[in-house]
Amino acid sequence: xxxxxxxxxxxxxxxxxxxxxxxxxxxxxxxxxxxxxxxxxxxxxxxxxxxxxxxxxxxxxxxxxxxxxxxxxxxxxxxxxxxxxxxxxxxxxxxxxxxxxxxxxxxxxxxxxxxxxxxxxxx
Numbered sequence: 001x002x003x004x005x006x007x008x009x010x011x012x013x014x015x016x017x018x019x020x021x022x023x024x025x026x027x028x029x030x031x032x033x034x035x036x037x038x039x040x041x042x043x044x045x046x047x048x049x050x051x052x053x054x055x056x057x058x059x060x061x062x063x064x065x066x067x068x069x070x071x072x073x074x075x076x077x078x079x080x081x082x083x084x085x086x087x088x089x090x091x092x093x094x095x096x097x098x099x100x101x102x103x104x105x106x107x108x109x110x111x112x113x114x115x116x117x118x119x120x121x122x123x
Contacts (some may be wrong), residue, residue: 001071013064016057023054048107055104062100067094 032045033040042050073086 001075003072003075006068006071006075009064009068013061013068017061020054021059027051027054035048048110052104052107055100055107057099059097059104062093062097066090066097069093082086 026041027047027050030041040047043089069089073083073090076086077083
């Protein structure tokens with residue numbers, strides 16, 4: 001894979017990441033309305049479904065960034081560059097992916113119709 005293609009993948013992943021952030025903001029606002037006993041945007045079951053989908057997409061994004069970092073590492077190795085920054089990026093991508101997996105696991109196993117007790121959409 002070329003460096004240009006990895007940048008294209010990053011641009012797509014960043015765009016999707018921004019969309020998941022917007023969804024998270026809407027879910028947080030919905031949660032606020034619920035806490036204020038006001039009419040919410042989504043019903044609890046719908047909120048849970050949206051949250052699960054959003055978390056799956058976030059996991060895919062984190063795995064995409066891990067893949068991109070690994071590809072950049074391979075390119076840099078061939079070009080004889082210093083690999084330490086790339087190794088650190090890969091390590092941080094692994095940690096973020098693990099955090100994303102744990103968060104998704106919590107949501108999938110919450111067994112609730114509402115996610116306000118277990119979900120923090122901005123994490």
